[in-house]
Amino acid sequence: MAILEIRDLSVVYQTLEGGVGAVDRVSFSLEEGQSLGLVGESGCGKTTTGKAILGLLPKNARITKGAILYKGRDLLKLDPGEMRTVRGKEIAMIPQSAMNALDPVYRISEFIIEGMNAHREVASGAQPERIRELFASVGLEGGRIHDYPHMFSGGMRQRAVIAAVFALQPSVIIADEPTTALDVIVQDQVLMQLSELIRKTNASLIVITHDIGIVSEQCKKMAVMYAGKLVEIGPTAGIILKPYHPYTMGLQNGFVGVRGELKNIISIPGVPPSLIDPPSGCRFHPRCPFAENRCSQEEPALEQAADGHQVACHFFRQHSAIRIAAGKPETWKRKSLS
Numbered sequence: 078m079a080i081l082e083i084r085d086l087s088v089v090y091q092t093l094e095g096g097v098g099a100v101d102r103v104s105f106s107l108e109e110g111q112s113l114g115l116v117g118e119s120g121c122g123k124t125t126t127g128k129a130i131l132g133l134l135p136k137n138a139r140i141t142k143g144a145i146l147y148k149g150r151d152l153l154k155l156d157p158g159e160m161r162t163v164r165g166k167e168i169a170m171i172p173q174s175a176m177n178a179l180d181p182v183y184r185i186s187e188f189i190i191e192g193m194n195a196h197r198e199v200a201s202g203a204q205p206e207r208i209r210e211l212f213a214s215v216g217l218e219g220g221r222i223h224d225y226p227h228m229f230s231g232g233m234r235q236r237a238v239i240a241a242v243f244a245l246q247p248s249v250i251i252a253d254e255p256t257t258a259l260d261v262i263v264q265d266q267v268l269m270q271l272s273e274l275i276r277k278t279n280a281s282l283i284v285i286t287h288d289i290g291i292v293s294e295q296c297k298k299m300a301v302m303y304a305g306k307l308v309e310i311g312p313t314a315g316i317i318l319k320p321y322h323p324y325t326m327g328l329q330n331g332f333v334g335v336r337g338e339l340k341n342i343i344s345i346p347g348v349p350p351s352l353i354d355p356p357s358g359c360r361f362h363p364r365c366p367f368a369e370n371r372c373s374q375e376e377p378a379l380e381q382a383a384d385g386h387q388v389a390c391h392f393f394r395q396h397s398a399i400r401i402a403a404g405k406p407e408t409w410k411r412k413s414l415s
Contacts, residue, residue: 079146080108080148081106082146083143087101087143088100088126088134088138088139088141089138089139090137095354096353098353099352100125100126101305102306103143107249109281110279111281112275113298114283114296114298116289116301116302117287117302120349121302121305122304123285127251129145131170132155148248165247167249168251169250170251171238172238173255179237183226184224185223189204189240196245208222211243212236212237214240215236215237216236232263235255235259243274252271252285255271256291271295282295284296299312301316301328303361304350304360308388309321309325309386309388310379311385315383319383321386322361324361326399327403330342330404343404343409345364346364346410350363358373359372359375366409377391
């Protein structure tokens, strides 16, 4: 059963230059206990999607279309007071920057207790012990719950934020680039602790990232976004082993694993388009080496490519030949010179 369902979501930012369509008719669902990775380049709309779910969009952003169903209830129809009862207690976010999430003049314990008090989940006398338990679950010393954020390293602050998020045991966790600015060893430790907490609480998880490697380890399901659109979605293993969209193939060319034969990193030429005036047809066509006239004129719909695997590409049925060609550097160089 889907605990969270996004239907035809569209978000526009109002700027001095015009309306920026950051998210355009995006739809996906998240099952109870499931993990979903939302992948794409910076500016593709993945963080905006996460903030829209939580009702945390900035003042210049407007949801123009769609529904966000949590346990069958449309969150977009809730008033601010009703949404506050959902945010944190039912759906919570681990933000990109832990330092920005923590108030420098509050002790870590005060930060976590504030959330507990807002939802009246834990009696005041039991709160310190509960926080020590949460610290232990993320690899922090219980004796440091009264420290200030500046007394923690970057990795420790990230663990403290994860502990605060799990204090109310939400059903859905949205982790937005949860290991940004951490070295690879600390990244691995933080992700392992996050996975263990998810397993113990049976929470559903959305990981927002540009790193396919993180998604391959953390998520059973994967959704790829480009320029505000969802271009491919399905089982993570299926997408990694057998991608159907040229953009996903391009992303994989920049992913180097620790096993297998050595390979050259192949970059995608060009830059993502402006979302004030996006390209007609398929938004990836100006950078796609396999694009034809149809791609610039007709927008592809998400179609079933395999069991539980959807893709928005006019030529996905030619996936075998395209996949072989996409692995060759000269294929992308031709596009960059055209």
